[in-house]
Amino acid sequence: MVKASIVGATGYTGEEIVKILTRHKGAKIVSLTAKIEQEVFIDDEFPELKHVAHIKCYPFEKEAAAADADVVFLALPHTISMKFAPFFLEQGKKVIDLSADYRLKKPGDYEKWYGCKHADEGNIQKAVYGLPELYEKEIKAAALIANPGCYPTSVILGLAPLLKSNLSGSDNFIVDSKTGIMGAGRKATLSFHFPECDGSVWAYKIGQHQHTPEMVQELARISGRKTNVLFTPHVVPSSRGILSTIYADVGKGIKLKEVVDIYTDFYEKSPFVRVYPEKKLPRTKDISANNFCDIGFGYNAESGKLVIVSTVDNLLKGAAGQAVQNMNIMFGFDQKEGLI
Amino acid sequence: MVKASIVGATGYTGEEIVKILTRHKGAKIVSLTAKIEQEVFIDDEFPELKHVAHIKCYPFEKEAAAADADVVFLALPHTISMKFAPFFLEQGKKVIDLSADYRLKKPGDYEKWYGCKHADEGNIQKAVYGLPELYEKEIKAAALIANPGCYPTSVILGLAPLLKSNLSGSDNFIVDSKTGIMGAGRKATLSFHFPECDGSVWAYKIGQHQHTPEMVQELARISGRKTNVLFTPHVVPSSRGILSTIYADVGKGIKLKEVVDIYTDFYEKSPFVRVYPEKKLPRTKDISANNFCDIGFGYNAESGKLVIVSTVDNLLKGAAGQAVQNMNIMFGFDQKEGLI
């Protein structure tokens, strides 16, 4: 049995990792920790876990979190993970970091978008970007996984086959995303107070969201070309689910059937990507609380634009589910173990 | 008192007109009709109208609907309005048509997008596009108003000041809209069954929505140039509110402050358009159940794109509210009468 330690277990993402590992045949939880004052049973914190996971969660101390673990999940806010990841790596643990701390390869990008200097530059280059559909081999060999952001997961999976094909006509993309509110975490703020969100939709951080450089970096890595992304995230009144509508230039004369075929082939061996046929479009409802990424298409001949609709659950394929998918690859399990 | 007849009073839009006219100081309802088998009190059909509007709604007959009216509101599906509008016009009534039937000036457009030949081509050119912020003078003189669609209202108000300025760099626009479900009308279908919508977001009719030619026609009319719109509507789990995110090329070196000033000036005399300052963005919650259109902005220097966020209530500024605003202008009332 692979022994897992979850740091940050009292957040929504931490809870999802607990839920998944509870069903996992080859892994077990050996440590739950969080930034809390007093120990708490995780099923007192999350009553839906009663009779499922009656495990104590302790105030975080790195030594205890490392002690019995083979793998450490860091379900922490950015700028916190990088303080502790080096310690776990030195102890010989595999580390799967769900924060943004090891995603951006250029330390300058990190400082620009996250507002502080990186505290562990040495490990940035060692970190593997944990998108299994593209980097399975690297993940298998990695000690440190930079688990992708939720928005970038939807966007990169939505664009990778296009970038690898000969259809892409430009490297400028517009990404218009709609997100459920769990993506904002388990922290009460007026913006996400129920009556403020109920029945409401709004855009935020237009062109300034910190997931932008992650998209740009990874799309450029796939295409080998300089890339620009104009990213507009929106909040919609649901708990779960991101739906990204991606506008890409492909020119006139494209047939959607051809696009569907390219994507279907590309993801043939990817159990968690579901490509929709022409005339069908995905709904967030269908990826809600599961680890799938659903992708559908529209095409506008007049403007020569392909419209790619890509949707993932913020907490699963966009965070905890993908993290366990990475763990499965790292430890030789079937990718789907615990996840279907 | 202006005497109003509402045809199609048992739909969501019809009900809103009833609600507004009940508060209106200068108008009164003289006839409610609908495609129903038996007469019904409108407050039995819509219990929220009890003690507000205890009026009988009758099975539609054109003569009775016309009898005492000065103005006839046609809150009907497209293809139906054009069968009856000529009759009301011949009787000397003012007609405000909330359907799409008189919006498209080229009959070929109508046939292409609405799937049938137009039945009243003679009146198309006489119809005035009822967007008061742009065509107040024409509305005042009109006998027949083509009341704008909900999506186009958000888009045209969102783009008009830009098109009239010297900032606009291209005539190709991407419009990514998110709509609440009342826009789909008061008819039960599996797609809009509560459990299918709750927590779900999806795109539909990408590049193929019938409101596209209306946007294209009206934007071109403003700019005087050929225009292309790639329009992607989405359904979000709320009842009311459309939020359109519009991507427009403005090139590098723009200052948002300048954009805000242009819009503020443009709408200085428009009581129902609210321009947001830099760094603030509108929410559908704030235009829900009122007649405002709220507009905010983002700018991405790298791509040279201005992002305009424009939001209206589907039923009010997007339908019934705008219809009464038009009536107010036609009959010499203050635009705001009954609407604030």
Add this chain to the structure above:
Amino acid sequence: MVKASIVGATGYTGEEIVKILTRHKGAKIVSLTAKIEQEVFIDDEFPELKHVAHIKCYPFEKEAAAADADVVFLALPHTISMKFAPFFLEQGKKVIDLSADYRLKKPGDYEKWYGCKHADEGNIQKAVYGLPELYEKEIKAAALIANPGCYPTSVILGLAPLLKSNLSGSDNFIVDSKTGIMGAGRKATLSFHFPECDGSVWAYKIGQHQHTPEMVQELARISGRKTNVLFTPHVVPSSRGILSTIYADVGKGIKLKEVVDIYTDFYEKSPFVRVYPEKKLPRTKDISANNFCDIGFGYNAESGKLVIVSTVDNLLKGAAGQAVQNMNIMFGFDQKEGLI
């Protein structure tokens, strides 16, 4: 013009008073204050008020709040109102207190249920319980109104006609209420964080809610008999609306038609109470954002119980709407002014 001062204007209830008074023909706002650090335009705090109420809200100081006012609305948490009400009364102002501070006639009740000693016992007996359907005459003459709680409004209006009739067979009632979340106020807490509420229903404070003694006191006052209420409030995933299901013993052999008639007669002159006929039951949707109280009935012969369903909007008939209805009575306006 009646000059109104609103203390606590940045809460949901305060905002609703602003909205109503803006539409009111005989009143105007002369002061907005709140517990804030710095002055703010009320339409910056609540963007839905843009173009409707562009008024400055200042950090609360009692002298300034009193200065030009004829009437002072205290939209404050309990225990705060009683600190300031005496001052306003001494200045000769009419005071409408939306908190619980002057509702309970026995100071011991206040201490027991609100956890602190009452600070202004002298004014408790002078305060008039502001339920216009029952106490219009007293309200007209009052200097201090104790505006009823939201739950009690639904329950007292739901039971008053029964208690005044000869049908009531017992003075023990079960009240099972379901509330939307705006009733909890405009303060972010984890319990009311969107993802915690979305799709969730729960009971709280069973038999221990602080609105219980208010119901008991007022029901006993109507019936003249000792009364017991077992009150179970529940939270449901909506923003607005309280629906109280009230179980009352009436014995066998009752006809619902008779009950409907009793209620209809009782509320004949009450513009805001709508009695439903047999076989129709009210929905919170129909009282949402308006000042009505809708009441419907079920009857179970086997248990001899009448089931009364009574529903109000938490913020309107349950708070701000009722407060203005009281103001209308106090200053000689039509009860409906500003409210329909």
Add this chain to the structure above:
Amino acid sequence: MVKASIVGATGYTGEEIVKILTRHKGAKIVSLTAKIEQEVFIDDEFPELKHVAHIKCYPFEKEAAAADADVVFLALPHTISMKFAPFFLEQGKKVIDLSADYRLKKPGDYEKWYGCKHADEGNIQKAVYGLPELYEKEIKAAALIANPGCYPTSVILGLAPLLKSNLSGSDNFIVDSKTGIMGAGRKATLSFHFPECDGSVWAYKIGQHQHTPEMVQELARISGRKTNVLFTPHVVPSSRGILSTIYADVGKGIKLKEVVDIYTDFYEKSPFVRVYPEKKLPRTKDISANNFCDIGFGYNAESGKLVIVSTVDNLLKGAAGQAVQNMNIMFGFDQKEGLI
């Protein structure tokens, strides 16, 4: 492998059985059928099943539905199941009927509450009421399971320990239930059209819901005494989850701790019932999409009433989950197989 046939696979309940059996280690689906015109892949009907269950669903024919099956799940409306159950039983199949057809032991009850004569009286007495927490032994030996209704499951599990204890002071119960909308099935009607439900709460069929006699029968069977239930169901704006608030006389002087202990002991061996300690109350969110029944308590000394809050997912513990739990018992699997 146990071979399962699901009749009515295109409803919400049918889909849930498919999802559960897909995860089940000891069962496999051999037939999906429904009242449809043409065969359809079940993952075309329910896109969330893509990559999970790519199985054809055929127009129902009883011979084909029976052919390879060991067990037949009838996920059908009432009055339909009883037409086909005899056939499957004659073929030697185990039958788990999710409709109401075999729940009421007195055929007169069936006719009274379901409006038609029972078509298979002979099998009624053979049917075992499939509530595993009470009738595990009988279920193990049954050929025909009458799978309990969703409301009755919450109520019977909520009352059984009390009835079996010496605390119960009366056999008259008030049950006030709140349900999510999936319980109404996958059929579009105006009542459950999204904008009609969003933000709305209402009661229906007060004292007249067809689940009442099922509760009465089963509660009386447990207590051995004549029982009365006044049942008031309500619709709340969520997709999943029933929360039943049950009022029971227990007299003065009870301690909640004692009640909690009685329930905890009673359900000690029941993996799917979770008893809440004093001062904690269940939320539907925590039983949403799982097979648990969560039970919490309040007590009002003044009225001598115990308030039991019992909550289940309509489709899982209230239907499909319980059906598979029954199958697990019938075929010797662990009760939890496929369900946790």
